[in-house]
Amino acid sequence: MIDLYYAATPNGLKARLFFEEAGLPYRLVPVNIGKGEQFKPEYLAISPNNKIPAIVDHEPVGGGAPVTMFESGAIMLYLADKIGPEQNQHLIPSDAHGRAEVLQWLFWQMAGLGPMAGQIGHFNVYAPEKVPYAIERYTKETSRLYGVLNQRLADREFIAGAFSIADIACYPWIVPHEAHGQNLADFPHLARWFETMAARPATIRTYEGVANVYAPKNSAISDEERRVLFGQSATTTTR
Incomplete structure (x- = not known):
């Protein structure tokens, strides 16, 4: 099983769309980025850039310890290679x-x-x-x-x-x-x-059931959510 750490942003939806297209089993793990869950130590151990999406592959090719991945493009490349050319419906060609x-x-x-x-x-x-x-x-x-x-x-x-x-x-x-x-x-x-x-x-x-995060009705965020989402820096100590 693969855990997909997810919020319904374009990058999060990109990763989820891959799983749905590939027919690859996954478990959705919601991350509330407006409340700062992306800064929790257990999540930073998976995604040190404190962004979504991220995955944990509990059954990597060849066995061994679970593989953790962050960055949506890297995730899709990893998963396309994992399912192989015979199953990936040409999601990434082998030639x-x-x-x-x-x-x-x-x-x-x-x-x-x-x-x-x-x-x-x-x-x-x-x-x-x-x-x-x-x-x-x-x-x-x-x-x-x-x-x-x-x-x-x-x-x-x-x-x-x-x-x-x-x-x-x-x-x-x-x-x-x-x-x-x-x-x-x-x-x-x-x-x-x-x-x-x-x-x-x-x-x-x-x-299905996903709101457009850029729709005007979703733009009214609190000062605290704004600080969490857009106010971080290298010197930020309050998560």
């Missing part, structure tokens, strides 16, 4: 060219789409006051990244050709497109892919 296609788009999401979309989501929804420069900067950069993905999807059904972990990684970061200040009608190939992804049974299972 060099196919694997390279998937890896570069997975890392594109990790280094570009996720951080930039996260910033505009923050400044549009959670910031206590409007910061025009930040909003303009991150709206434009997120638009550029949406455009990159739209162009990529112009002549293929999925990001790396066949369905893969690249699609799983990107989809949860497109779900809150309204909070990103983006209109999917401006990106027709991306919109077509988004609809295809949304209709997949695994996506429906993953998002």
